[in-house]
Structures are given as structure tokens and as C-alpha cells.
Amino acid sequence: MEKIKSKSTALILIDVQKGFDSNYWGVRNNLDAEKNMQRLLLHWRENKMPIVHVKHVSTEPESPLRPTQDGNDFKPEVEPLQGEHIEEKNVNSAFIGTGLEKYLRQNNIGKVVLVGLTTDHCVSTTTRMAANLGFDTYVISDATATFNRTALDGKNLDADSVHEFALASLNGEFATVVDTNAVLHLLDKNSD
Amino acid sequence: MEKIKSKSTALILIDVQKGFDSNYWGVRNNLDAEKNMQRLLLHWRENKMPIVHVKHVSTEPESPLRPTQDGNDFKPEVEPLQGEHIEEKNVNSAFIGTGLEKYLRQNNIGKVVLVGLTTDHCVSTTTRMAANLGFDTYVISDATATFNRTALDGKNLDADSVHEFALASLNGEFATVVDTNAVLHLLDKNSD
Numbered sequence: 001m002e003k004i005k006s007k008s009t010a011l012i013l014i015d016v017q018k019g020f021d022s023n024y025w026g027v028r029n030n031l032d033a034e035k036n037m038q039r040l041l042l043h044w045r046e047n048k049m050p051i052v053h054v055k056h057v058s059t060e061p062e063s064p065l066r067p068t069q070d071g072n073d074f075k076p077e078v079e080p081l082q083g084e085h086i087e088e089k090n091v092n093s094a095f096i097g098t099g100l101e102k103y104l105r106q107n108n109i110g111k112v113v114l115v116g117l118t119t120d121h122c123v124s125t126t127t128r129m130a131a132n133l134g135f136d137t138y139v140i141s142d143a144t145a146t147f148n149r150t151a152l153d154g155k156n157l158d159a160d161s162v163h164e165f166a167l168a169s170l171n172g173e174f175a176t177v178v179d180t181n182a183v184l185h186l187l188d189k190n191s192d
Numbered sequence: 193m194e195k196i197k198s199k200s201t202a203l204i205l206i207d208v209q210k211g212f213d214s215n216y217w218g219v220r221n222n223l224d225a226e227k228n229m230q231r232l233l234l235h236w237r238e239n240k241m242p243i244v245h246v247k248h249v250s251t252e253p254e255s256p257l258r259p260t261q262d263g264n265d266f267k268p269e270v271e272p273l274q275g276e277h278i279e280e281k282n283v284n285s286a287f288i289g290t291g292l293e294k295y296l297r298q299n300n301i302g303k304v305v306l307v308g309l310t311t312d313h314c315v316s317t318t319t320r321m322a323a324n325l326g327f328d329t330y331v332i333s334d335a336t337a338t339f340n341r342t343a344l345d346g347k348n349l350d351a352d353s354v355h356e357f358a359l360a361s362l363n364g365e366f367a368t369v370v371d372t373n374a375v376l377h378l379l380d381k382n383s384d
Contacts, residue, residue, distance in 0.1 A: 074209050091324035092366070120361040125320040132283035134319065141344060149360040152333060152369060165357035168341040168349050169312040174284070177344060 006187060010050040010109045011040055014094060014123050016078045017056060019064030019071025025118075026147035029159035034077040036143035036180040037115045041078055043184055046074040050109055053080045054087050054094045056122065074103055092125040101133060103187030112184060114175070115143035121168035131174035138185055139175045198379060202242040203232055203303045206286060206308030206315050207336030208247060208270045217310075218339035221351035223331025226269040228335035228372040229307045233270055235376055236337035245272045246279050246286045248314065284317040293325060303328040305375060306367070312358035323366040331358055331367045332375055356375055 020028075037100045044051050053074065056065045064071035072167045080086055081159060083091075086167050087098045104112070116123055123144050146166065149157045171177040208229060212220075236243050245266065248257045256263035267305050272278055279290045296304070304327045308315055315336050322329045338358065341349045363369040370378075 073283045092320060093324045096321075096324045120357075121365055124361070125324065125366075128284060128317045128320060129288075132285045132288045148358075150354050150363075152363065157357060162357060162361065163345050165312075165341075165349060165354060166361060168343045169316070169354065169358060171342075171344065175315055184257075 001088045005016040006047055006049050008109050009111040009113060010052055010104060010107075010189075011044045011113050011115070012054060012094065012100075012126070013037060013041070014054045014114060014126055015056040015065070015079050015118075016053075016075050016116050017065055017071060018073050018075055019069065020066040020075075020117050022071060024062070024064050026149075027162050028145055028147050030142060030145040032136040033054045033115075033117070033143050034075060036140065038077045039180055039184070040113070040115060040140065040143060043187060045081070047187070048087070050107060051080075052087060052094075052100065052103065053078070053153055054089060054098075054100070054116070054122075054126075057088050057090050059090050093129050094121045094122070094126040094152065095129040095133065104135065109135075111138070113138040113140060115140045117145055119146040119163045120149070121146070124166050124170060127170055127175050137175040138183060139177045140169055140180055141177050166181045198239055198241050200301050201303040201305060201379075202244055202296060202299075203236045203305050203307070204244045204246060204286065204292075204318070205229060205233070205241055205270050206246045206306060206318055207248040207257070207310075208245075208267050208308050208380055209263060210265050211261065212267075212309050214256040214263060214360070216254070216256050218341075219351055220339050221355050222334060222337040223315070225309075225335050225337040226267060226306075228332065230269045230333065231372055232305070233334060233347075233378060237273070239379075242277070242299060244277045244279060244292065244295070245270070246281060246290075246318075248291070249280050249282050250268060251282050270287075284314045285321050286314070286318040287321040287325065294328065301327075302376055303330070304328045305332060307332045309337060311338040311355045312338040312341070313338070316358050316362060319362055319367050329367040330375060331359065331362055331369045332372055333369050334371045 058065040
């Protein structure tokens, strides 16, 4: 696997907000995701690598992510530090209606490492657009999570399976999907 | 369900090209997809509704969809008629590097009905962007198809399941997912 060049590699944290703890969304998988996001965030901060925090500002009247609600706040594990770049969005893709693409291009960032919520909705949509816009895209399997979904025939699809299928459809086509240990190992091999 | 207004509703056929008959892609589900696409195409033509044919012009050296190959040609079931709109793309999303969004806006098309190949790659990516760009988006479950994928642990994920999970992740969040009979029924109820 190709080495990751540190200074041109952004960590993008997608929608890691308190509102996802609400029962509104269903049953979640991978409750360790935030712990892994935190490990990655620490590495990026220690190495002064670019970080982007994406916040979903929902326009849905019932969403726990709408503004003025506590649920709109970032989770404490990934709370941005002063000066870290924040992009607000109100659709799934962090590239639509935001300055994300311009920010990445202006800072000569060619590689993006995506983590956050949820695997098959906002993470997957942002991954697909990142890849199609020409960014070399990584998704971290154990630093993402999702919820159960309902199949067309009404059958419940459990969150672990939704997560597994979403990552399988991304891997190789849109992104390199690896876990937190693997991406940290790749980064440690670089002196850049 | 809301009625579909005929003249502002485009049928978008994604990557329905001969190259998808190659063994290159794996094992496919829903071999009836092209028959259902043809039924929809006939309805759109009879009612003089807008049609967009999207063709993937691959830049991958091994892809059966690269230009100058027979595989790049549209399948005979959905061969465009003279004057029907064609968009060429070389990434998954039919909205990136194409004139699709401009065409839809200039023609006051607010609803899009998506069919084609493959459910979890180009159809899903185009659906997500259509929705996030503000189009009212329908995906036709039995007029799309996909191939088996490999999970991160190496397990084979059969094409029917990949299709099912991809549509479950789209339905309600990005699109209304219905079958061919249902969308034709919705269209027949309109006198627009």
C-alpha cells in the first residue's frame, strides 16, 4: 500500500455530534468508533496535520441535529480546538453547499482520511464525492458507525451488516478502507 | 405518495452498456433489469417526457467500458433515439464533470427517476448527489442491478444482498425506492 504523506493528508471528521446519541436513529453498531476517532485526532494534532470538523446543521424539524439543540454540538471526544477548520453542511455530502473542496485544494491536500457518522449515509456520500473529485480517499472502518435500516420488504437490517455492506461497496472503488491501527502504522512510516 | 408531474420528471439511465455483460465484474443479480428499463423508456417516449442516457467512458486501462471497445456501446434495449440527451462521464457520479445538473435546471426538471448499473456504485452515487443537489429522486428497484462484492474480511457478499442493502441505505434518506409497476402507476394517474 502506498505511503501516506502527512502534510497533504487531512483527517475529516463527519457529523460527530451529540444528537446521534438519541433513540431517533435506531440501534447503532461500533460503540468504540469515537475512541478510535480520538486516537486519530490526537495523532493529527501531534503531527500538525490538517484537520476538518464537519458539522451537520439539519433543516429537518424533528432532527436531533438541528441548530439550537444540544444535539447539534460536537461530541466531547472530538471537540475542535481553537483554530481547527470547521465546515457546516445541511445535506449528506460535506462537499455540497460548503467550502470543503476549496479548502482542500488551497492547502494542497490530496489525500483525505474519513471518519464519523454514519457509515452508509454521510460518510459514504462524502467518500464517493471525495473520490469522484479526485482526492485519494481513505475510510477508517472502526472509526465509523451506523444504525439499523429497513429493507424494502420491511425486514430489519442490523447495523453491523449495514456497516459491512456499505464499506464493501466503497472499498477499492471509491476508497481504501482500513482500520485505525493500519492507518496509524502507515502514517508512522513517514518522515514527511 | 406524491404524484409525479410528467413533464418535469426525467428518466435517467445510468451506464446501461454492453461492457457490463463481461465476466470482469463478477456475478450479477436481477437479469430482468433491462426489460424493466425498456418498459420505462417506452413510457417516457410515448409521453414525450425528458430522457437522459448516461454513458460511462472509463479511463481504467482494463475496464470493458473504456472507449474504442464494443463494451462502451449502449445495450440495444436502451439504445438512444436521435435527439435524446446523452451525458458522458468518467467517474461514478453522473453530476461530476458533466452538464447534467445544468441540463436538468435549464429544462425545469425537478424530479428524476434513476435506473441502470450498478445499484451500489454509479446508481447510488448519482442518487446521493441528485438528492443533495435538491432534486426529488426516485430509484427503481427492479430496473437496477449490481454484482457480488467482497467484504473487508474476505467474505463474498452476493449481488442480491448488495442490491438490497444499497437500496435500504438510499430509501427515505436520498430517494423514494419503488418498482417499475409502482412508478408507472404513479405516472398514469397524472394528466399533466
